[in-house]
Amino acid sequence: MNKITVTTVALLAAAAGWSTTAAAADIEAGRKIGETQCAACHGKDGKTPIDPSYPKIAGQYPDYMVKVLGDYQTGARKNPIMGGIAKPLSKADLENVAAFFSSLPGPLTHKK
Amino acid sequence: MCTGCHTIPGYQASFPKVYHVPKIGGQSAKYIESALTAYKKGERNHPTMKVIAAGLSDKQIADIAAYYAARGSEPAVAANK
Numbered sequence: 001m002n003k004i005t006v007t008t009v010a011l012l013a014a015a016a017g018w019s020t021t022a023a024a025a026d027i028e029a030g031r032k033i034g035e036t037q038c039a040a041c042h043g044k045d046g047k048t049p050i051d052p053s054y055p056k057i058a059g060q061y062p063d064y065m066v067k068v069l070g071d072y073q074t075g076a077r078k079n080p081i082m083g084g085i086a087k088p089l090s091k092a093d094l095e096n097v098a099a100f101f102s103s104l105p106g107p108l109t110h111k112k
Numbered sequence: 113m114c115t116g117c118h119t120i121p122g123y124q125a126s127f128p129k130v131y132h133v134p135k136i137g138g139q140s141a142k143y144i145e146s147a148l149t150a151y152k153k154g155e156r157n158h159p160t161m162k163v164i165a166a167g168l169s170d171k172q173i174a175d176i177a178a179y180y181a182a183r184g185s186e187p188a189v190a191a192n193k
Contacts, residue, residue: 049140049143051142052140052141052142052143053140053142053143053146054140054143055139055140055143056138056139056140056143059135060134060135061131061132061133061134061135063131063132064131064132064133064134066131067129067131076157077156077157078155106138107137107138107184107185108135108136108137108138108139108184108185109135109137109138109183109184109185110118110119110120110121110135110137111119111137111138111183111184111185112115112119112137112183
């Protein structure tokens with residue numbers, strides 16, 4: 001993908017307010033968690049998972065990701081890998097890491 | 113079947129918690145398939161999604177997954193790898 005596309009997608013994301021939902025979240029703190037704990041499977045950019053059964057998370061809604069991670073913490077949603085990763089994280093960690101991946105450009109869309 | 117919730121920008125689920133309904137266009141087909149199958153089997157618990165997935169055949173699930181995987185706003189980088 002070329003640079004113009006990346007910029008365009010980022011600008012569109014900003015214009016649509018996708019990344020402003022979690023205004024209080026600390027994206028840089030989220031980046032540290034993302035790059036050390038999420039990138040190995042979901043890709044550093046959040047859109048190149050190592051296995052097609054793993055979701056792309058770049059550009060996903062942050063509140064949805066916080067909800068999913070919370071469900072892994074409580075066991076409402078079960079996955080051996082995600083359960084182990086989510087459980088030690090604080091609520092602030094969840095919000096920060098969700099804000100980080102939500103801020104990244106990606107292919108996810110509402111298009112029909 | 114899916115458009116009413118998943119193709120409206122900013123649409124929020126109101127039950128059991130309020131949060132944005134996830135974007136599924138451009139998602140990996142395999143992931144969409146595994147999510148729908150998990151709802152069908154009861155391994156994932158969202159009330160609306162359980163009811164919808166319960167009525168789908170494996171073929172329909174695969175078709176839906178392929179359709180939304182092809183909807184991405186960027187060239188499908190890893191959609192079908």
